[in-house]
Amino acid sequence: RHKFWETQPVGQFKDLGDTNLPEGPIEQPTPLSEVKQEPYNLPAPYEWITCDIDSEDMCSEVYTLLTNNYVEDDENMFRFNYSKEFLSWALRPPGYYRSWHIGVRVKSSKKLVAFITGIPAKIRVRDAVVVMAEVNFLCVHKKLRSKRLAPVMIKEVTRRVHLENIWQAAYTAGVVLPTPITTCQYWHRSLNPKKLIDVGFSRLGARMTMSRTIKLYKLPEQTSTPGLGARMTMSRTIKLYKLPEQTSTPGFRKMEPHDVPAVTRLLRNYLKQFVVAPDFDENDVEHWLLPKEDVVDSYLVESPETHEITDFCSFYTLPSSILGSQNYSTLKAAYSYYNVSTKTPLLQLMNDALIVAKKKDFDVFNALDVMHNETFLKELKFGPGDGKLHYYLYNYRLKHVLRSSELGLVLL
Numbered sequence: 001r002h003k004f005w006e007t008q009p010v011g012q013f014k015d016l017g018d019t020n021l022p023e024g025p026i027e028q029p030t031p032l033s034e035v036k037q038e039p040y041n042l043p044a045p046y047e048w049i050t051c052d053i054d055s056e057d058m059c060s061e062v063y064t065l066l067t068n069n070y071v072e073d074d075e076n077m078f079r080f081n082y083s084k085e086f087l088s089w090a091l092r093p094p095g096y097y098r099s100w101h102i103g104v105r106v107k108s109s110k111k112l113v114a115f116i117t118g119i120p121a122k123i124r125v126r127d128a129v130v131v132m133a134e135v136n137f138l139c140v141h142k143k144l145r146s147k148r149l150a151p152v153m154i155k156e157v158t159r160r161v162h163l164e165n166i167w168q169a170a171y172t173a174g175v176v177l178p179t180p181i182t183t184c185q186y187w188h189r190s191l192n193p194k195k196l197i198d199v200g201f202s203r204l205g206a207r208m209t210m211s212r213t214i215k216l217y218k219l220p221e222q223t224s225t226p227g228l229g230a231r232m233t234m235s236r237t238i239k240l241y242k243l244p245e246q247t248s249t250p251g252f253r254k255m256e257p258h259d260v261p262a263v264t265r266l267l268r269n270y271l272k273q274f275v276v277a278p279d280f281d282e283n284d285v286e287h288w289l290l291p292k293e294d295v296v297d298s299y300l301v302e303s304p305e306t307h308e309i310t311d312f313c314s315f316y317t318l319p320s321s322i323l324g325s326q327n328y329s330t331l332k333a334a335y336s337y338y339n340v341s342t343k344t345p346l347l348q349l350m351n352d353a354l355i356v357a358k359k360k361d362f363d364v365f366n367a368l369d370v371m372h373n374e375t376f377l378k379e380l381k382f383g384p385g386d387g388k389l390h391y392y393l394y395n396y397r398l399k400h401v402l403r404s405s406e407l408g409l410v411l412l
């Protein structure tokens with residue numbers, strides 16, 4: 001039962017498979033004068049604030065709330081630790097609205113205890129380009145959980161999105177809600193297996209299981225030798241994940257500002273093949289894909305002969321706090337972002353991405369099974385996580401659940 005979500009304009013479980021329902025908006029926009037003008041009521045001890053993410057102090061408060069209370073894996077071993085620089089980047093794309101960065105404070109102490117954000121994005125669904133809000137960073141302090149604060153946060157961001165005459169949204173969650181447009185799986189590629197095993201990452205269900213590690217290890221030489229587990233040594237594991245020092249693709253280099261027009265053309269053309277994908281213009285590409293230290297990395301292939309930009313790959317930096325290790329406090333993770341292959345095989349391109357990520361000292365490289373990622377995951381020794389990521393649209397119905405490979409959208 002979903003007492004809140006059943007009241008919202010989202011695909012409902014009872015309607016799954018009902019192909020008589022049309023694709024597109026579920027509810028029509030209302031005149032802006034009919035949008036509620038006052039914020040929703042919060043329980044008496046709390047008040048709304050609009051977070052000025054430009055302000056160093058406010059950015060630090062948000063950082064602290066999320067560092068201590070945001071998403072953990074199922075076994076509570078790791079918690080996302082988005083950096084301040086990352087938050088500032090993620091929340092201020094072209095055309096962002098300050099009013100969509102919403103906090104809740106305790107009136108008496110001024111302590112920030114909840115947060116939710118939206119940013120504007122043009123998202124194409126089949127042939128329709130729809131202006132949406134991408135909603136992210138929903139967080140309620142651990143001490144205030146299960147008090148139905150989340151629905152109030154969601155209604156308030158919805159109201160503020162409506163006030164900008166925007167009526168659709170996209171979001172992801174690890175939990176199942178009515179109803180996913182697709183469900184993806186995370187895959188993890190060890191870059192620093194010794195550390196990953198030390199901190200328990202390799203044994204973690206939500207990331208990569210030991211049995212999977214053993215199975216992977218088993219593949220090259222041994223096929224069905226019994227008692228194989230005992231032969232799974234650290235040195236053999238390190239060897240299994242070893243990468244070359246240098247990238248292999250001629251013309252592979254870091255993206256630079258003058259590449260924005262060519263990358264925009266390449267990416268726009270590539271993303272056409274997916275059912276749901278962002279509609280990026282040059283300003284978006286400049287913001288989301290130009291390299292930003294410790295936030296986003298992008299590489300491309302420039303043909304040594306024609307100087308044409310033929311391929312592109314990118315990843316963002318999202319460390320996790322390690323909650324119970326004596327030896328380490330942070331897991332440095334790279335997350336596959338947008339990749340385009342036209343001339344360089346995707347497998348080779350992503351192998352080069354792994355090599356640069358390893359050089360930059362990442363411990364693990366993560367990727368969802370979206371777009372064409374399935375074509376390289378197993379071969380490049382990624383292991384499947386068992387946590388799922390569900391994608392949702394608000395006030396937009398699709399007739400069918402998508403395959404993850406039909407999705408061309410990566411949210412942060």
Ligand code: YNC
Pocket residue numbers: 001002003004005006069070071072133135136137138139140141144145146147148149150151154157158161162166167168169170171172173174175177394395
């Ligand atoms: C979630 N992640 O089902 P029902 S992802 C949406 N997204 O409602 P309470 C969620 N809804 O089932 P708590 C949700 N998690 O009764 C729970 N819910 O209908 C629903 N975790 O509220 C849930 N961040 O306040 C239930 O629960 C209702 O105190 C229960 O708070 C939830 O950012 C939460 O995982 C997630 O901080 C805030 O557990 C809290 O547990 C927490 O009693 C750790 O809420 C951090 C975490 C979520 C990351 C994310 C995307 C959010 C999308 C929100 C939906 C946006 C819709 C579009 C709006 C714009 C529309 C336009 C136009």
Ligand code: MG
Pocket residue numbers: 140144145146147148149150
């Ligand atoms: Mg609550």
